Amino acid sequence: MSARTSPASAQSAAAPPFLTEPVEDYLKAIYELETRTGAAATTDVANALQVAPASVTGMIRRLAAQGLLDHVPYRGVQLTEMGRRAALRTIRRHRILETYLTQVLGYAWDRVHDEAERLEHAASDDLIERMSAALGHPTVDPHGAPIPTADGTVDERNHRTIADLTVGETVRMLRVSDKDPELLRYLAEIAMQPGVSITLLQRAPFDGPLTLRVGSGEQVVGSTLAAQVLVESLPVPEASASDAGSPSTRPRSARKSSR
């Protein structure tokens, strides 16, 4: 309270000034809310981190004082460049860890999130880069989420979900949230994994169940599940026209996320 948020001064400093585990988790949560909805509200952060709203206000004050975010009282927060870099660093660690645990140590994809949630704060940059190298520098994690590069670049396009498909459309599954182990277990059961091809065969009215072809099988899923699975159009199904097409739908191209 006594020290007014330091004037300009915090611009080019590249060295991270050591962030605690709670701070890293706040920044990560704010980053994710911000990219989804433009800004992060106190309540949303509180929900994401399972803490009381008053605790969020307190933490926000400290983070703003450190130059990690800008806070307009009653209006929400936005990360500064420094805050964004710190968030992406933690997200990179988290996703490389999840990939490593899955691919090298045989974890099921519904078990990696909790483990990575802790390890992301304890692993050194060196360890993370070694894991990344051991994996051949993967670009997506086991749930299909893009892995930011070490210099803070990440593919941040918004994707459609199965719920957005028109009947008859065939797409490729890209991604699903890593936060709900039960959902992940169920998806694995019905063979819905990133990369699999999905066709919407039928949609019942009034937000009813959707009938899908998933790989070579057929599944009926609810609309809640459908809305959580991100997909992308197949790059020109099997026609001969190979150029025009929808321009922004090339698979997996990294793009600078400079907001």
Add this chain to the structure above:
Amino acid sequence: MSARTSPASAQSAAAPPFLTEPVEDYLKAIYELETRTGAAATTDVANALQVAPASVTGMIRRLAAQGLLDHVPYRGVQLTEMGRRAALRTIRRHRILETYLTQVLGYAWDRVHDEAERLEHAASDDLIERMSAALGHPTVDPHGAPIPTADGTVDERNHRTIADLTVGETVRMLRVSDKDPELLRYLAEIAMQPGVSITLLQRAPFDGPLTLRVGSGEQVVGSTLAAQVLVESLPVPEASASDAGSPSTRPRSARKSSR
């Protein structure tokens, strides 16, 4: 402070009640001091953890209240069975992590300690056991320290050091402390690693340098270094008598450490 330390109640509870990172480090440090010198003094713990003695007193009060150790004021502390189990769990994690980092991820042996010092608090039991399995359940870490088993058994014999050898004696290097990276780098340089055979060729008077055969090379080392390298006698050099011998010097047999 208001709540008086709970009466007896804390005896057979096997479930660890979640220990914080500082608590795990205190227990580990106390365990190590205790096995070396019988009991842990406040000052020693303070030195080991690089905190003020008054901080140690405060922590000791809390740990005693939780039943993790017994404290006789002005006399030092001793771990309870619960405290000892918690300490050995952390030590197991630490040593498996060091082994994994070295053997799987290519870390040099002087870099693993700091990394393990943090990861030991964040890794789940599941992760540790997967790493152990991936390594074929190793029994010693990269510095030759024995790895406690999951049920709290560890080989705790005291070993001689190079400084204890008589001229002409040949031994096998067992272990060296993992705490001094510079020492470890130097040892690697002169090919002194656990398992290597060492012969004391010559010893200068007045605590002077020792001339050693290390593997196939020859080295001159100071007495400080010599005192830090633990060794064991070779199991009956190359005679035909295969039975009698010194009874307690069989290599690497695990022994219950019930104090």
Add this chain to the structure above:
DNA sequence: TGAAATATTTAGGGCGTGCTAAAATCACGC
């Protein structure tokens, strides 16, 4: 355009872990 509902911040604590300075206790040599 207000009043009710909702979101956010402030006020006032708690707990864990650290610190310094001062007091108390212990250990040892004379």
Add this chain to the structure above:
DNA sequence: GCGTGATTTTAGCACGCCCTAAATATTTCA
């Protein structure tokens, strides 16, 4: 046995992160 230096504990405080209750600001909608 006793003084003195070393060790240990107590007292008092700071900081980070969390909480609940109460106050305040914003949004919504009758």
